[in-house]
Each structure stands twice: as structure tokens, then as C-alpha cells.
Amino acid sequence: MKGKLFGIGIGPGEAELLTLKAVKALKTADVICVPKSKEQASTALHIVSEFIQEDAIIEHLEFPMSKDISVRLASRKKNADTIAKTLKEGKNVAFLTLGDPMLYSTYSYVMEHLINDFEVETIPGIYSFAAISNTINTPLVSGNENLSVICNWDGNDQKLLQESDTCICMKISSYHAELFNFLSNSNGYDFKMITDVGKNGQQYYDSIEILKEKVPYFSTAIIKKKKA
């Protein structure tokens, strides 16, 4: 019998934000796959360490961040092939995703190669911005307000920021200067930012001055339109 693939959202970086469903799935996994990238792999493995089987095999998968799309496509296919081989041996595989597997994740690319041939169960995780808003007791939206999430600074992203009641800015490190310019030329917005939520070194900011300099990779801002 073939094994089952679990895509597991493990939340932003705190073991207690795992769901019961994620814990249950982790316990049945023979192989734990984790993307090999910077500190992300160690954060992910630290979160799940107390829940996995003692003899579970840890597999680090490489996904190069190349600008060449063909390199990225090839690595996804190669990693999917590795997982397929394991599943065919009858082993259950858990693919860990910080945050949620269906929101800006590498898992989703790999899943697409496997979903037609194997049983796949994907388990949601707490988004980083959900954790942030709860940590600082700041409602994102209420009533009929709308929300947007951007992680880039092209024309549509800027329109979303201007037209939504609340805008979540992710991956700010790539557009911190543009965001600083935009916000410093308007007094129509409230700004809050957290870096490394739920991790050691979590920091909170409510002044846009922080955007003048390079910000850490895991920086997320909540930008709310001021109410009339």
C-alpha cells in the first residue's frame, strides 16, 4: 500500500500554535520533509520535535531561490520525485510548512506533482499575520471592512493598499524604502510592524522610521486606513 502525503501548516514559529490535527498527522509520519533554507528548517524542526516519532527520518529538501524559473521548476520536480519514491515504499510523509501550506508556500508546488497519484491531506496552519494581530490585540477587520495582503510593490499592490481598510504587508525587506516613501507622504494610515513573531527576538514597532533601513526577512506590517 502506498503511503500518504501530509502537507502540514505548523504556524508562525511557536509549538503551541500547532493544531491537534497537525500533531496527530506528525505522529503518523515515517519521513519528515522540510525545505532547507536559512533558519527556516531549524525553526520548523524545533517546533515539531516533541511530536514526531523517535525513528522518523528527517529529509532536507533543497529549493534554490534562483532567478531562473527553469532551475526552480526542476528542483520542485526533483523533490516531488524523491517524495514519490518514499510514498511508493508505503511510508507516510509529512511536508512541513511554516505558516500555512496554501499561502505562499513551497509545498503547494510540490503537491501539484503528487496529488494525482497519491493520497494527499493538507492541514491548515496559523498565518503569521493572524498570530501578529492576536499577539498585539489589534483587530484586522470588523463589520464590513475589507482586507488585502501584499508581498511586493507593483501597481496593483499599491492600489490594494490604497483601497483596502487594512493591508498586510509581508516580505517587506524587498520594498521597505518604497513603503517608507508612500507612508511618509500621507498621514492617512496607521502603521504597526512586528519582526520574527513568536520567535526569540520578536520586536514591535509603530513608527515608520524603521522602514528607512533594511528590515529583517520575517517582518510583517499591519497598515490601517485612518477612519474619518
Added chain:
Amino acid sequence: MKGKLFGIGIGPGEAELLTLKAVKALKTADVICVPKSKEQASTALHIVSEFIQEDAIIEHLEFPMSKDISVRLASRKKNADTIAKTLKEGKNVAFLTLGDPMLYSTYSYVMEHLINDFEVETIPGIYSFAAISNTINTPLVSGNENLSVICNWDGNDQKLLQESDTCICMKISSYHAELFNFLSNSNGYDFKMITDVGKNGQQYYDSIEILKEKVPYFSTAIIKKKKA
């Protein structure tokens, strides 16, 4: 000593989507508060029933859906006063929220009355649309794509739908006809909808025809711009 207020996100309707942190908080609660509204209270209590203390007191709080804002404000204040009284008696209070406490929740209004006088801990929950996207293995966004969430159909909401790569439409029952008109006059979008995710009677649709008629209250659509 005063009690502590926990705002607890319990996810979309499945006990297994509770986080470990939510379960831990539920176990320490002397009083469980739940908004008294349609089936929501019974769904919420059903989800947490196996985790609460045997002698926990269940408190149903009424939040009338009046169009008169002063009625709504008064009920929030009244319920906050009730909770304050319990906290002053040294009891811990857990306020349950389906989904997440910082996304379209009644809890956030009540919290604002209490946060200056009491210890408050708010615990994130899985958003309904996160559960939906994982259930149907449909990535919401990847790469540099952006996302919007609307629950109404005013000018800005429509712009968000048009300018975002993916738009989540919540509370569709109030604008299903307008959304049908919009989508039936364009072939630029992919449509998926789920009703009652994680609950008995969960249904999946991928044709906009369903929008011609009144849809259930817990209906959420994922609308993706077709790629060129």
C-alpha cells in the same frame, strides 16, 4: 486577584483544528462565554466540549444584530460589564470565537472595553478560508501574488476583486446576485465556493450558477484571476 480574559479562536467548526494553546487556555477557564446567535453558539460549544472543565459555567451573551448602532454599542458594553464582574471575582473567562478573534469577530468589540483593566490573552484560530483552501488543496497565493478579502459589495470591494490575484468573498449571502452578475459578464476568473466548511453538510461548488439563488450564511468563495 483578578481573573484573566482569554479570547480564543476555535477555527471554522472542527475540534481538531483547535491549537494546543487554545486547548490549554480552555482548561483553565472557569467561565465560557459564547455569543448567542443562531447555530453558532452550539457549534462553538460542541467544538470545545471535550476540553473544558466539568464545572465550567457556560454564559450565553446576546449581541442583537440591530441596524441601530446605539443598540449594538449598548449590548457590547453590557456584555463587557458582565465579563468584568466575573473577572473581578477572580475567575478566568474564555470568550469563544469561531474562526479567529481578530478577523470579523464580536470579541474584538468587547475586548476593547476590558483591555485596560484586565489581563487579556488572545489566541489565534484557523480562518475559515484557510481551512477551505487546504480542504480543497487549492493554493490561495504563491510567489508575489496578492490577496484580498471582502464581505460586502461596495465600490472599493469591487476594485479589490478586480485588482487582486485572488479574492476571498465572505458573507456572500448579502451580495450573491451582484457577484453573479459580475462573474457572468467576465470570463477572466476561476470560481470555487464552499458552504459550511468542516461542518456536517459541507458542500463544494465550482460553477457560478449557485450564486443565482440565495446561498447559506457560511458560504465562502475563492475567486482567482485567470493567468494569461
